[in-house]
Amino acid sequence: IINGSWAHRDILYHASISGIFKTYFYAGTGLDGFVPHYYHSLSHYTFGILSELLNINTLTFYSIVFPIIFTPIFFMFFIFALIESSKFFSKINKFRPINENNIFLWILIFIFFALPIDQNVLPETYHYLFSNSYSFSLILFFLIIYLFFTFINKQLLINYVNHKIISQFFFAVIILLLSICASYSKVSFAYILTVFSIYMFILMN
Secondary structure: OOOOOOOOOHHHHHHHHHHHHHOOOOOOOOOOOOOOOOOOOHHHHHHHHHHHHHHHOHHHHHEEEEEHHHHHHHHHHHHHHHHHHHHHHHHHHOOOOOOOOHHHHHHHHHHHHHHOOOHHOOOOOOOOOOOHHHHHHHHHHHHHHHHHHHHHHOOOOOOHHHHHHHHHHHHHHHHHHHHHHHHOOOOOOHHHHHHHHOOOOOOHH
C-alpha cells in the first residue's frame, strides 16, 4: 500500500475480525480491547477456523487463499443452481433446459462475470467478488437454490408417501439452517431469501 500497490481496506478489516476470533474466540476488531462488534460475522468465523487449520494468518487467507478456494466454489454452485432451476422452469414453460454441454451457457457466463466494459460506467464499481462476506453469502444462496430445485426435481421421481414425508422434513431443516447461515453471513440476504420464498410459494400454488 505504501509503495502505491492496490489493496482494499475491507481485506484488512475482515482479516482483523477473523484473526481476533481465531485467537480469542471473540467477535471484534481488537481496537480498544474486547469491544463488542455487531456484524454479520459467519464468514469471519469460517475463515478464521480455516486459517487456523491451514496454519496461516488471516490476512494471507483473505488475500491469497480465499480467491483460490472460494472463487471456483462460487462459480460451481452458481452453475449448479442455474442448471437445476432451468430443469424446473423448462417443465413449466416448455422450453429446452440448460445443460453444461451448451456452449452458449459458458459464453453468457463469461460475458456476465467478466464485465468487458469500463468499470467507471457501472453504477457500483466495487465488485461483489472482492467482498469476502458478500461472496460467501452468495455461495450459500446459490447452494440453497441448487438444493431447493434439486429436491423438487427429484421429488417427482419418488412414489412412496412415507419417503416423501421424510425427505420433505430433512429438506426443510437443511434449507432453514442454510438460510440462517446465509442471513448471518450477510444480513441483506434475509430479505432476498424472503422474497425468493414468497415468489416460489405463489408460483407453486
